């Protein structure tokens with residue numbers, strides 16, 4: 172099934188989400204499907220974002236192609252023509268309208284992506300994060316996966332590429348949704364969906380997912396232990412949580428709470444040491460807790476590009492000492508932890 176063109180989410184949201192809603196009903200989640208319909212109605216019809224029309228207009232300028240697909244197993248997740256020699260799908264003929272449409276969806280933060288050979292170089296090399304996380308995951312083959320705070324859905328495509336049978340990303344940002352749909356429209360049968368909802372909009376005690384990812388979220392939560400409990404509630408018994416967040420170097424019990432901003436970011440609450448985070452996961456009832464990676468975020472991984480022209484990490488660090496943030500805190504260090512919900 173192809174998406175309606177031109178797309179008007181206030182009228183077509185049901186067409187967009189129908190396969191997912193049907194799937195949820197068929198897998199015993201009719202109650203969630205019902206709740207989601209109300210939430211989607213709110214987002215697209217009752218209280219649409221002021222910029223949604225502009226973003227939709229940009230999206231609707233993307234060239235129409237019946238025969239394209241998403242290749243999710245590449246560093247730059249790529250949309251390509253099924254037949255590379257299809258005359259209308261060669262970059263030369265597409266480039267002006269393609270680039271104009273995609274630039275209308277700037278800033279592109281999470282990626283990278285490629286559309287018919289055109290590279291969209293995003294602020295983040297999200298592929299580097301994926302490369303740090305992926306080797307440590309339980310095999311995703313056949314798993315139902317949730318990605319909380321998925322941004323543009325870059326990692327959702329990679330999860331599908333790694334074998335997940337269904338991937339649901341949630342993120343309240345509607346620009347991220349339009350960026351996601353710029354790929355999805357070319358491969359609408361892919362079992363990958365992005366819902367513009369918040370983690371707190373999920374039903375309690377879902378016990379539906381085999382794996383849940385929370386990457387780049389925990390430090391934004393005012394109640395981090397509640398966030399861990401919320402993640403656990405989304406999982407089936409035995410399911411896996413993948414937690415990636417800012418940490419400090421330090422011992423068990425140590426936590427940084429910035430006075431105000433951290434690396435210019437508002438809304439940063441708790442930055443624990445990895446050992447403290449292990450303890451938090453244990454107290455939240457997870458087992459088999461492993462710290463699988465700790466890496467400093469480099470200014471090559473997060474930087475301004477032609478597709479995200481605002482300030483980026485190098486502007487958020489102390490110019491005279493890049494091992495510190497502009498506020499004098501330790502520069503961003505990120506850890507990935509993997510744990511399991513008991514059976």
Ligand SMILES: Nc1ncnc2c1ncn2[C@@H]1O[C@H](C[S@+](CC[C@H]([NH3+])C(=O)[O-])CC(=O)[O-])[C@@H](O)[C@H]1O
Pocket residue numbers: 281295297300319320321322323341342343344347368369370371385386387388
């Ligand atoms: N209440 C909420 N519920 C769900 N998502 C939210 C909420 N509030 C904000 N977000 C979303 O959480 C994401 C955090 S970014 C990590 C992206 C990706 N995971 C990555 O690992 O690159 C990290 C960062 O840029 O600081 C954003 O896309 C928000 O819109």
